[in-house]
Amino acid sequence: VSSRVAIFGGTHGNEMSGVMLVNLWVQNNTEVQRKGVEVQPFITNPKAVEKCTRYVDTDLNRAFTPENLSTLGGGDLPYEVRRAQEINRMFGPKGSPEAYDVIFDLHNTTSNMGCTLLLESSKDHFNLQMMNYIQATSCLVLLNEHPLLKYSTSRLEVGPQPQGVLRSNIFESMRDILKHALDFIELFNAGMEFPPCTVEVFRLSERIDYPRDDNGNIIAMVHPNLQDCDWEPLNPGDPMFQTFDGKTIHYQGSGTVYPTFINEAAYYEKQQAFATTRRENFALCSVNKWQTFST
């Protein structure tokens, strides 16, 4: 039973929809209350929110490593590492009986991705069934089964929204998806059975960097034909980058891929222009609250 649910905003302090929604719900949580569910809205990186920056010392969304969570050092540690330890104590520890049952982590992207739920396991039938339930809101699933770092949350990514900017359409889509997700949890807890079904997922394949010179400087931009075309097929030979002197660089992969996180502002420092995915269909088992399943 998913009786304790946390809603995180401000994991990246300049992703404004999540920050504003969570601030709103901290003040008044009637909108996110559901029968039999304890819902806790929470700002995860208040210093970054205050400065309206992605992070202060280091990316909080990369800070929940076993090493970071077990390291001692108190005040000498980077702010986000200390924060990760605090959050892990409050809402985890992951896998323990005291841990929160579900954590939604609200993010915005500058890419034209629409609404995307990021999942880490194709065996996560609870989250996949929840996705199927909220499909009415046309949310896609991005599956990253071999993440470099292990996160412990269901991350919701909504875009396009520039960093530090609030767009009403993006804010309202995020709000809508979260409400549907909480409805699903309420129905699940009330004993509803969600029957077997098929869901479409996009499995993360490759991260593609910008073309660079010997000094590491970017020498091309995302091609206009690719810009804003997240989730649309990219075929071998299709334009991918445009150099500053007007040359087109074409995609050289071996088959059709579905690009996402195209031209995400936060990924310039992570050497990523976009990520490719491949489309798959999953057959889901039915889920109900009496069975045990691994998430």
Ligand SMILES: CC(=O)N[C@@H](CC(=O)O)C(=O)O
């Ligand atoms: C744009 C952005 O911040 N995206 C998230 C995606 C994720 O949650 O894995 C991140 O890189 O942390």
Ligand SMILES: [Zn+2]
């Ligand atoms: Zn983010």
